Amino acid sequence: MTENPRIALVTGANKGIGRETAAQLAALGMTVLLGARDPERGEAAASALRAAGGDIQAVALDVTVADTVLAAARAIDELCGRLDVLVNNAGITGGYGQGPVSADLDTVRAVFDTNYFGVMRVTNAMLPAGLLANGPAEQRQATPGVRPFWMAERDLIEAAITAFAGNIGRAAAALEISPSTIYRKREGWARQRLS
Numbered sequence: 001m002t003e004n005p006r007i008a009l010v011t012g013a014n015k016g017i018g019r020e021t022a023a024q025l026a027a028l029g030m031t032v033l034l035g036a037r038d039p040e041r042g043e044a045a046a047s048a049l050r051a052a053g054g055d056i057q058a059v060a061l062d063v064t065v066a067d068t069v070l071a072a073a074r075a076i077d078e079l080c081g082r083l084d085v086l087v088n089n090a091g092i093t094g095g096y097g098q099g100p101v102s103a104d105l106d107t108v109r110a111v112f113d114t115n116y117f118g119v120m121r122v123t124n125a126m127l128p129a130g131l132l133a134n135g136p137a138e139q140r141q142a143t144p145g146v147r148p149f150w151m152a153e154r155d156l157i158e159a160a161i162t163a164f165a166g167n168i169g170r171a172a173a174a175l176e177i178s179p180s181t182i183y184r185k186r187e188g189w190a191r192q193r194l195s
């Protein structure tokens with residue numbers, strides 16, 4: 001590693017956009033920790049990027065498995081002592097070709113576990129470890145103006161329900177059914193409860 005480079009972690013970086021992000025951050029002179037759920041694929045990608053001149057280390061990290069996320073945070077702390085940039089890139093697709101009425105809920109759960117809760121898992125593992133802050137965790141105070149988690153959770157749920165309702169509306173229209181009464185009642189409930 002070069003003297004005091006910025007340290008970046010990119011999750012889901014053994015291929016695709018994550019790998020390219022890792023390559024570009026390395027080209028900017030950063031030390032890049034390439035997160036991959038498959039250690040062999042992660043090391044193969046890191047090795048190829050090192051051969052191209054990047055300062056890149058593979059880190060075993062499956063964003064859906066808390067133990068690997070915590071182990072990665074410990075490894076980063078031991079290897080680098082800090083983390084300057086976190087790119088939560090890991091993600092999966094799911095449910096293509098499924099309508100809102102026929103969606104496989106296990107697939108939906110897997111997508112949310114990776115794409116939403118995975119971001120939370122990784123970020124939450126790095127923050128308490130003091131890796132993404134200027135100083136140890138015990139020195140940090142709650143950030144003024146940051147909303148409590150339940151409000152962010154509520155926003156996510158409302159956005160997901162609104163998107164689901166829109167999809168149901170389109171599916172129902174194709175079947176010549178009108179769900180507008182249900183949707184209007186939900187909107188009215190939301191206005192009453194939130195005002």
